[in-house]
Amino acid sequence: MRILQLHNHHQSKGGAMEVLAHEAELLTAAGHAVTEYTLPSAEEMNLPALRAGLKAIWNIEAARDVAARIGSFAPDVVHVHTPFPLMSPAVFRTAKAHGVPTVNTLHSYRWSCIAATCFRDNHVCEDCVGRRLKLAGIRHRCYHDSAAGSAALTAGLLLHRGIGTQHHKIDKFISLTSFGKRLLVRDGLPEHKITVKPNSMPDPGEPTGPVDPPYVAFAGRLVDVKGIQTLLTAWPKVAPGLTLKIAGDGPLRPLVEAQVADDPSMEFLGWIDEQAVGELMAGALAMILPSEWYEGLPLVILRSLSFGTPLVVSDLENFSEDVVTDGAGVAFAVGRPDALAATLTDVVTDRPAWLERRVPARESYLRRYTPEVDIQRLEQIYNEVIGG
Numbered sequence: 452m453r454i455l456q457l458h459n460h461h462q463s464k465g466g467a468m469e470v471l472a473h474e475a476e477l478l479t480a481a482g483h484a485v486t487e488y489t490l491p492s493a494e495e496m497n498l499p500a501l502r503a504g505l506k507a508i509w510n511i512e513a514a515r516d517v518a519a520r521i522g523s524f525a526p527d528v529v530h531v532h533t534p535f536p537l538m539s540p541a542v543f544r545t546a547k548a549h550g551v552p553t554v555n556t557l558h559s560y561r562w563s564c565i566a567a568t569c570f571r572d573n574h575v576c577e578d579c580v581g582r583r584l585k586l587a588g589i590r591h592r593c594y595h596d597s598a599a600g601s602a603a604l605t606a607g608l609l610l611h612r613g614i615g616t617q618h619h620k621i622d623k624f625i626s627l628t629s630f631g632k633r634l635l636v637r638d639g640l641p642e643h644k645i646t647v648k649p650n651s652m653p654d655p656g657e658p659t660g661p662v663d664p665p666y667v668a669f670a671g672r673l674v675d676v677k678g679i680q681t682l683l684t685a686w687p688k689v690a691p692g693l694t695l696k697i698a699g700d701g702p703l704r705p706l707v708e709a710q711v712a713d714d715p716s717m718e719f720l721g722w723i724d725e726q727a728v729g730e731l732m733a734g735a736l737a738m739i740l741p742s743e744w745y746e747g748l749p750l751v752i753l754r755s756l757s758f759g760t761p762l763v764v765s766d767l768e769n770f771s772e773d774v775v776t777d778g779a780g781v782a783f784a785v786g787r788p789d790a791l792a793a794t795l796t797d798v799v800t801d802r803p804a805w806l807e808r809r810v811p812a813r814e815s816y817l818r819r820y821t822p823e824v825d826i827q828r829l830e831q832i833y834n835e836v837i838g839g
Contacts, residue, residue: 452833454478455526455551456487457517459538467558469750470650471532477651477826488520490537500600503536508607510539517542521549528833530554535561536594536604540611543620552836556625558747562617563638565604566593570676570744575767580638583612612639622836627748630769634745646832649748651825655729658759658813661806662734666694666718667763667798669739670728670751673701678741678765681788683710686717688792692799698723698731733758736805737798740764743786753820759813761805763794777815779808 458471475485490513506513521529529546531538531553546553559567563580565588570576578587585605588594594601611617617640624645626632632645671677683706686695697707698720711719723731732738738755742765752770755762762780764771771782781797784790798805818824 452478452528452830452837453484453524453526454486454833455517455520455524455529456485456532457529457534457538457542458487458489458532459534459536460489460491467533467556470556470558473651474530474825474829477822477829481826481830486520486524486526488517500595500597501603504594504597504600504603504607507536507539507604508610509541510537511541513538514541514545517545518549521546521551526551527837528552528554530556530833532556533558533561535559535567539607540616540620543616547620552622552839553620554623554625554832554836555621557627557631557635560631560634560745562608562640563635564588564593565601565608568676568744569634573675573743575744577634580634583639584609617641618644622839623832625832628769628772630745630767630772631747646828648825648828648832649819650750650753651820651822652750652753652757652816654816654821655733655757658809659733660759660809661736664694665692665736665802666696666734667737667739667795668696668698668731668735669741670698670731671740671749673697673699673703673707675703676742676744676746678743678786679703679707681741681743681786681791682739683707685788685791685795686710687714688789688796690796690799691716693736693795694718696720696731696735698728729754729758732760735760736802737761737763737780739791739795740770741783741785741791742767742770745769753816756812756816756820759809759816761808761812763791763798765791773815773819777818778811779815780812 478485529551534540543553560569561567565585579585589601589605592598592601594604625648626645627649629647632647636642673679696718700722711717732755738760762774764774764782765785766782767785774780775782781794783794
């Protein structure tokens with residue numbers, strides 16, 4: 452097969468870019484031809500929110516460029532990872548006009564929420580889910596705190612819903628989780644067009660197990676939505692016996708550094724490279740994911756499970772559902788420091804149980820998240836839309 456990947460980069464370098472490159476590698480290794488067309492982020496192009504929002508309605512230049520790529524590359528399928536904001540959903544219509552089937556991976560909730568996160572004012576927000584006109588998003592200036600930009604992006608979503616882009620020009624949506632699929636169905640996307648396909652992570656080999664002295668760890672961006680403040684508030688309430696290691700960087704770094712300076716049971720590693728993150732995960736008794744928004748399926752979950760390291764996750768269904776079902780970790784009440792402290796105290800007081808969770812954690816990875824499983828699912832999706 453010949454696959455044309457499309458993607459609009461964002462200012463924060465996140466999982467979507469890693470997935471784009473990873474799937475290209477998998478497809479190429481399986482004998483398929485892959486090329487990509489990408490646009491930089493609005494911030495990199497110095498576009499204000501209004502201009503970015505207007506481009507999200509219909510980017511004529513991007514549609515023209517995609518048409519040229521289709522003409523020169525002759526793809527069997529166009530796989531769009533993120534069309535927002537600058538590329539615009541017009542690229543789906545361009546592909547279909549040239550007789551090429553389309554697939555869209557839903558790395559965020561942008562079709563349903565102009566902020567793409569379903570998160571506002573420090574809490575989960577579904578005010579726009581299920582509504583054709585996302586008026587709440589305009590009222591709360593959800594796109595880059597800009598009323599004009601929010602209105603433009605809302606107009607784009609309304610236009611493409613009205614002219615049937617989602618229903619008739621996209622052959623298959625890929626949701627990373629079952630929760631994500633259910634949310635999109637509630638928002639009006641056709642259920643039969645949504646396939647759940649999580650991402651994958653290379654297999655690091657048989658796990659070596661946790662190291663001594665024992666520790667738990669967090670790895671990720673140091674921002675509010677990741678639950679950093681909940682973790683910092685919870686940690687002094689955890690029974691002694693563990694070290695908390697925090698790896699990452701972001702706006703809340705000073706807050707982390709200040710608490711670490713006063714607490715010898717904490718260690719701040721800053722931003723570390725991929726190999727060091729792997730070593731951190733492999734040696735931990737548990738990895739902590741206290742996220743407070745509908746994060747799709749963080750790669751840190753997949754990678755932790757690949758090392759057989761169980762997880763402590765907030766109880767939002769989008770990523771706790773499979774972790775708990777597989778026995779690969781424990782969920783705590785989202786945003787509740789006392790609940791997180793109680794769960795981490797359980798890691799201290801019942802270490803044998805957490806060691807036993809390493810087997811189902813590794814099994815969860817092997818069953819759901821290996822590259823071999825991923826490429827089979829991806830090829831099946833492509834064959835379905837090409838055959839359709």
